[in-house]
Amino acid sequence: QKEVEQNSGPLSVPEGAIASLNCTYSDRGSQSFFWYRQYSGKSPELIMSIYSNGDKEDGRFTAQLNKASQYVSLLIRDSQPSDSATYLCAVTKEGAQKLVFGQGTRLTINP
Amino acid sequence: NAGVMQNPRHLVRRRGQEARLRCSPMKGHSHVYWYRQLPEEGLKFMVYLQKENIIDESGMPKERFSAEFPKEGPSILRIQQVVRGDSAAYFCASSMTGGSYEQYFGPGTRLTVT
Numbered sequence: 001q002k003e004v005e006q007n008s009g010p011l012s013v014p015e016g017a018i019a020s021l022n023c024t025y026s027d028r029g030s031q032s033f034f035w036y037r038q039y040s041g042k043s044p045e046l047i048m049s050i051y052s053n054g055d056k057e058d059g060r061f062t063a064q065l066n067k068a069s070q071y072v073s074l075l076i077r078d079s080q081p082s083d084s085a086t087y088l089c090a091v092t093k094e095g096a097q098k099l100v101f102g103q104g105t106r107l108t109i110n111p
Numbered sequence: 112n113a114g115v116m117q118n119p120r121h122l123v124r125r126r127g128q129e130a131r132l133r134c135s136p137m138k139g140h141s142h143v144y145w146y147r148q149l150p151e152e153g154l155k156f157m158v159y160l161q162k163e164n165i166i167d168e169s170g171m172p173k174e175r176f177s178a179e180f181p182k183e184g185p186s187i188l189r190i191q192q193v194v195r196g197d198s199a200a201y202f203c204a205s206s207m208t209g210g211s212y213e214q215y216f217g218p219g220t221r222l223t224v225t
Contacts, residue, residue, distance in 0.1 A: 034213070043202055043216040044154065088154065098144065098156035098167060099204075099214060 001026050004091050006102035015111050019076040023089030023102055026070070033065055034099065035074045036088040044088055048074060079109045113138045115205050115217035116185075123223045130190040130197070132220045136205030143186045144204045144214055145178060154202070160186055193224045 005024050013019040021035075032051050036044035048063040050056045050072065056063045062075040072091075076083055086106050090099040116135040124130050136143050145157040156170040160180035171178070175193075180186040190197055200221050204214040 032212075036216075043219045046213055046215060049213050090154075096167070097142070097159050097206075098170065099146070099154075100156070101154040103153045 002102070003027060003100050004089055004102040006087075006089050006105045008103055009106040010108055011105055012108045012110060013079050015079060015081060015109055017079055019079045019083065019107055019109070021074040021076075021087050021089075021105050021107065023072045023074075024070055025072070025089075025091045025100075027091075027093055028067075028070065029094045030067075030070075030091045031094045032092045033063070033072045034090040035061075035063060035072075036090060036101075037083075038086045038088055038104065040086075076107075081109045081111050083107065084109045115140075115203055115215055117203050117217040117220050119220060120218060121221050121223070123225060124193045125225055126194055127192050130193050130222055132188040132190075132201050132203075132222070133185040134188070134203030134205075134217060135185040136203075137215055140205035140207050140215075142206045142208065142212075143180050144206070145186075145188050146202045146204065146216075148200045148202065148219075150199070157188070190222075193222075195224050198222055198224045 035048040037047050038044045050063040050065045060077045064073045086104040088104045089102040115137050143160045146154045148154045158171050158178045159167040175191045177189045200219045202219045203217045206212045206214045
């Protein structure tokens with residue numbers, strides 16, 4: 001079982017719709033959760049961090065964390081073609097600093 | 112530019128040569144991490160350093176790879192006697208503190224071994 005799992009996609013969403021990206025993790029001791037966006041050939045860009053159960057909103061992005069279900073998600077409202085990228089879910093474990101990444105979900109927003 | 116800086120951005124080495132990758136953390140950050148992204152694979156942690164200390168090197172290959180973060184100057188990831196399998200994108204990230212704090216990535220060094 002992979003430590004962090006994401007559907008690889010591709011996930012195709014029409015412009016203006018809500019894109020929903022999901023991630024599960026295996027270690028109940030996981031402490032911090034991050035979403036990064038990576039455009040092809042570029043470096044990962046941090047877009048959201050979440051540390052406690054519930055929702056966290058930042059502009060068009062909402063991160064949701066459910067530790068009991070070991071599940072974290074990212075919602076992108078009013079999707080734009082510029083949101084087309086690979087979205088990486090990353091997790092740190094308690095007492096550790098390294099990020100453990102999922103394989104990423106490739107998102108395409110169709111005009 | 113207050114972001115994480117890496118150089119060179121592209122590096123070509125022949126098999127058996129040495130590769131040196133440099134990383135300067137974001138201003139105000141004292142924690143540096145190195146990650147590797149192989150073609151069509153995910154990002155994998157390699158090493159975590161603070162000034163003059165290696166904190167976690169659990170992701171570093173046992174041979175040929177080393178890292179340092181001296182008191183003065185950038186962090187350096189060194190790969191000796193490179194092989195074709197070392198071809199990858201190497202990313203450096205930095206954070207203000209350790210623990211589960213937000214890490215910001217540099218633009219990466221794309222290493223090609225011919």
